[in-house]
Amino acid sequence: MIRSAQFLAFCFLISVAGLLQADEGFPGRSLYPGVAVIELDELHRRLGAVTVVDVRSEFEFNTLHIAGAQHIPLSERDFADRVAALAQQDESQLVFYCNGRSCEKSYQAAVKAERAGVAGTVSFDAGIFDWARTFPNDTVLLGEPLADAGKLLTRDKFEAHLLPPEKFGLYLDEAGFAVDARDNQQRAGLALFMGREKRIPFDNRARWEQLLAERTDNSAPLLIYDAVGKQVQWLQYFLEAKGVENYYFMAGGAKAFFDML
Incomplete structure (x- = not known):
């Protein structure tokens, strides 16, 4: 019985360690456990099948964004209404993103969408810079295709x-x-x-x-x-x-x- 309890405890610790390792570098995941996330390669694979929504400011969006992304700033008062309208217009899954791993806006956008009745949204919490460095051909810099990640400022x-x-x-x-x-x-x-x-x-x-x-x-x-x-x-x-x-x-x-x- 004791060995069984010890084994269960060991399994629990392993599972917790796995979760911590999975969330390493993504502090928002523990703060927003109810928000589903999509990883970098998975988003790229599904890019044509989902609707990507940039929730940053207009200046940030106009500077650098994922090619084909919709722009709905989280700071706008009608954010929830605009997301709901987009969901009705386009039945594909909504994917929110912001600047990077320490940015919480993509999680907050998913929470607001859920409260507005838009279910099934996810956060791409790796953000624009991980995306631009990995997939420059699917990135827009100052209105033009990035193409070369070397154009990103260091x-x-x-x-x-x-x-x-x-x-x-x-x-x-x-x-x-x-x-x-x-x-x-x-x-x-x-x-x-x-x-x-x-x-x-x-x-x-x-x-x-x-x-x-x-x-x-x-x-x-x-x-x-x-x-x-x-x-x-x-x-x-x-x-x-x-x-x-x-x-x-x-x-x-x-x-x-x-x-x-």
Whole structure:
């Protein structure tokens, strides 16, 4: 009897270890255990048989997305209604995705869809970067087929344009101003450089186009900061495509700045 109990306990531990190993690198899976997931190769195999839905911002979607994906931002108030309408229009299974393994938006989208009466949805929680690196021919970068994963910006390229908060402000005299890329909710009325900054939310493509068109001195550094230093990674693709070379982001964003004080 004791041996039997020990054996059952051993089997339980093995099963738990297996689950932990399966979820390694995907922290959201334990937070959203009721959400089904689809793996990278399986999604590629079924790409024509499912409806892929990108739930990120418009700027992120326009920068890089899975070819053929629908775009319904999770942040939109009518997200559930739009998903329900899509499910009625297209009876194939809905697959939600966002930026990557630490992003929870794809799980949250599946939960909202379920509550809206749309059953059977899944999360592709590996996200856009795993997809783009593995299947560049089925990826769109800035409106064109990616084709070559080497076109993706590297971490080293990003870090080459980072300034720690204590150095960021030292460039203000040369730059003339800094651009606050946070949205109104993130900003909460708190400016870092009062009177010496412009406010352009990172996903307002038209305003960024206007800013670059109005720059008269391209030799001056373009300084940009966001909330926590992540959204500016998408701006880098835009700046590089526009030929801007002298630009810097604040490492860690506004949060790092306030933590420094």
